[in-house]
Amino acid sequence: MPPLPPLPIPAHPAPPTTEIAEPGNARLGLRLFLLYIILYAGFMALAAFAPQIMAKTPFGGVNLAILYGLGLIISAGILALLYAILCKTESKSGGEK
Amino acid sequence: MIYQFSWNAFLIFAFFVAVVLGLSFYLGRKARSAKGFFAAHGQVHWFVNGIAFAGDYLSAASFLGICGMIAWYGYDGFLYSIGYLAGWIVALFVIAEPIKRLGRFTFADALDSKFNSRAIKLTAAISTLVVSTFYLIPQMVGAGTLIQPLLGFSYTTGVILVGVVVIIIVVTAGMVSTTWVQFIKGSLLVIFCTILVGLILNRGIIAHPEAATMGIQTLVEAQGGKVTNDHPQGRGPGQGDLSPVGHVVRLPGDVKETGPLGPFKFLSTLQKSDVLLWSSKKTLENGVSVTRFTPKVVKGEEVMTPGASPTFAGIRKDNLWAKLDFISLMLALFCGTASLPHILIRYYTVKDQAAARKSTVVGIGAIGFFYVLTLFLGLGAMTSGAMDVTNNNMAAPLLARTFSQTLFAIISAIAFTTVLGTVSGLIMAAAGAVAHDLMTNLFKVTDHEHGQVMWGKIAAVVVGIVAMALGIVFRDFNVSFLVGWAFNVAASANLPSLVMLLFWKKTTSAGIAAAITTGIVSSLAWILMSGQAYKDIYHWDPAAAIVPFSQPGLVTIPLGFVVLIAVSLMTSRKVVEREAIMVA
Numbered sequence: 001m002p003p004l005p006p007l008p009i010p011a012h013p014a015p016p017t018t019e020i021a022e023p024g025n026a027r028l029g030l031r032l033f034l035l036y037i038i039l040y041a042g043f044m045a046l047a048a049f050a051p052q053i054m055a056k057t058p059f060g061g062v063n064l065a066i067l068y069g070l071g072l073i074i075s076a077g078i079l080a081l082l083y084a085i086l087c088k089t090e091s092k093s094g095g096e097k
Numbered sequence: 098m099i100y101q102f103s104w105n106a107f108l109i110f111a112f113f114v115a116v117v118l119g120l121s122f123y124l125g126r127k128a129r130s131a132k133g134f135f136a137a138h139g140q141v142h143w144f145v146n147g148i149a150f151a152g153d154y155l156s157a158a159s160f161l162g163i164c165g166m167i168a169w170y171g172y173d174g175f176l177y178s179i180g181y182l183a184g185w186i187v188a189l190f191v192i193a194e195p196i197k198r199l200g201r202f203t204f205a206d207a208l209d210s211k212f213n214s215r216a217i218k219l220t221a222a223i224s225t226l227v228v229s230t231f232y233l234i235p236q237m238v239g240a241g242t243l244i245q246p247l248l249g250f251s252y253t254t255g256v257i258l259v260g261v262v263v264i265i266i267v268v269t270a271g272m273v274s275t276t277w278v279q280f281i282k283g284s285l286l287v288i289f290c291t292i293l294v295g296l297i298l299n300r301g302i303i304a305h306p307e308a309a310t311m312g313i314q315t316l317v318e319a320q321g322g323k324v325t326n327d328h329p330q331g332r333g334p335g336q337g338d339l340s341p342v343g344h345v346v347r348l349p350g351d352v353k354e355t356g357p358l359g360p361f362k363f364l365s366t367l368q369k370s371d372v373l374l375w376s377s378k379k380t381l382e383n384g385v386s387v388t389r390f391t392p393k394v395v396k397g398e399e400v401m402t403p404g405a406s407p408t409f410a411g412i413r414k415d416n417l418w419a420k421l422d423f424i425s426l427m428l429a430l431f432c433g434t435a436s437l438p439h440i441l442i443r444y445y446t447v448k449d450q451a452a453a454r455k456s457t458v459v460g461i462g463a464i465g466f467f468y469v470l471t472l473f474l475g476l477g478a479m480t481s482g483a484m485d486v487t488n489n490n491m492a493a494p495l496l497a498r499t500f501s502q503t504l505f506a507i508i509s510a511i512a513f514t515t516v517l518g519t520v521s522g523l524i525m526a527a528a529g530a531v532a533h534d535l536m537t538n539l540f541k542v543t544d545h546e547h548g549q550v551m552w553g554k555i556a557a558v559v560v561g562i563v564a565m566a567l568g569i570v571f572r573d574f575n576v577s578f579l580v581g582w583a584f585n586v587a588a589s590a591n592l593p594s595l596v597m598l599l600f601w602k603k604t605t606s607a608g609i610a611a612a613i614t615t616g617i618v619s620s621l622a623w624i625l626m627s628g629q630a631y632k633d634i635y636h637w638d639p640a641a642a643i644v645p646f647s648q649p650g651l652v653t654i655p656l657g658f659v660v661l662i663a664v665s666l667m668t669s670r671k672v673v674e675r676e677a678i679m680v681a
Binding site for chain 2: 021022025026029030032033036040043044047048049051054055057060061062063065066069070072073074076077079080081083084087089
């Protein structure tokens, strides 16, 4: 079989996907994002300006610095999961929503 | 410390490399089109892509650097884990879906999707090359530094070995093989670190009160060889070596050992214990390098709070600039992840926005879990009694050796596979920028897919060779310094444009190009004028530095936004006026 001719590169701007944005998803994403920013900023502020609070041991024999740090990692996972569950699947352009 | 060549480690690593290369040659047939080479046909399953995100992101700095920093200073290493993971929140909630929707192969596609601007293509490609190169250097330095103790080869051999293997991976099957290498590496890393943490908790903590009597250790490096603690370094008669470090000298209740502990009990027990930590100071005496390692008993509660390491010591001082330096680094880590080109290109390997979203969630799960493990790995190393006082990057492999030689071999081999996975992603990002953004879209050197793939392969070889050369030149450079540098430059150069393109309709192409240029130039200039550069690069007094703190992000990320808004407002008026004239 003769080799196939080289494929031309699509002219710019090529529509990379026929999908359109789902505004509800973007709104939900921004809300969760703001929530995480507050958590993260609180951590930075405490670590930088109130290290004595970070050294306190509220429960479980583990100090706030460790609890808050682990909490930031775990809450990122929970927010991500929440987002994945609540998001609507994007529709294709021209298709029905 | 003296390391013995381990045949097990070598054979396991050789097996990994053989599997990875075999896979690349097998997959090579499937990656001949541009979409195949640059984006793995956009057909990678979201779960595989999510684990590949972990394989792409968890570099040697994450695995070895963070474990070492926690083992040496405690909590401060964990600050990096927190910041590196938080960055994924920006990726998921702000960047993931639009970047998938708007781009084809590179993030320049997404930035340029509305404009078809030569300035955006050029600046975005330069930004990709600059950020990827800065990220490549520490990976190569890490490979060279580790190969000697782990596999017994020289530094240069390590750098060349990694460079050659990665070039073969990328040239044979581009993003297809890169994806699978990263998937294998991400899986191995998470699985074996989980096993290691299980073993740490099962062993519990053992007290070594006798370690409290350890004195200062010395290492003298002269041309004739090394002298450790007044004996020539070696295993023969009359020779000696540095003693291994990393001991708990007192447990709560003065017990000898705790027995198996749960994760929280492990942390709370360590918080109430006393540990022996080491600091080092290197001096030149009569042309001979002398390093003194000084032990100090430190309370566990101090080790488990931020500010114990030299990097973050400013947190505990009453100096505002030092505190701002810490905030600036945490901001750069937060904003940098979603701005790293080698991470962004992974969004083009899945089929749609839903898959992009789901794979990011899987990535956050795997990466977050791994970063929780780093805390236990680091603290496990701190209390293992087996650390090399001269090299904290060896903390994780040496910790594994306290359980078995086989585990040491596996963890060592995984450390190398770690470098392979990340370097492949970085070279792919750089190759995409050269072949797709510059050669095809900007300079129109090629107009068919075969040409584009060929340029991608040429670029991969050239970037790979440059990376090897830089790895050899930057041999003595501080690895974590360079990784922080890459995050700062990426966040300053790319994040303002990505965010404003999505959320501000008045953004213009001139605004984006100006913001990228300002971000690169200002962050690099700030770093070169910082106290850290004065100390580490020029060997000058850091107090004389021009800028008040070392990490630029706090200033240069907002600066990118300001420049983008100002230039967009100025240029959008011109566009409106031009359109008005044409209508009239």
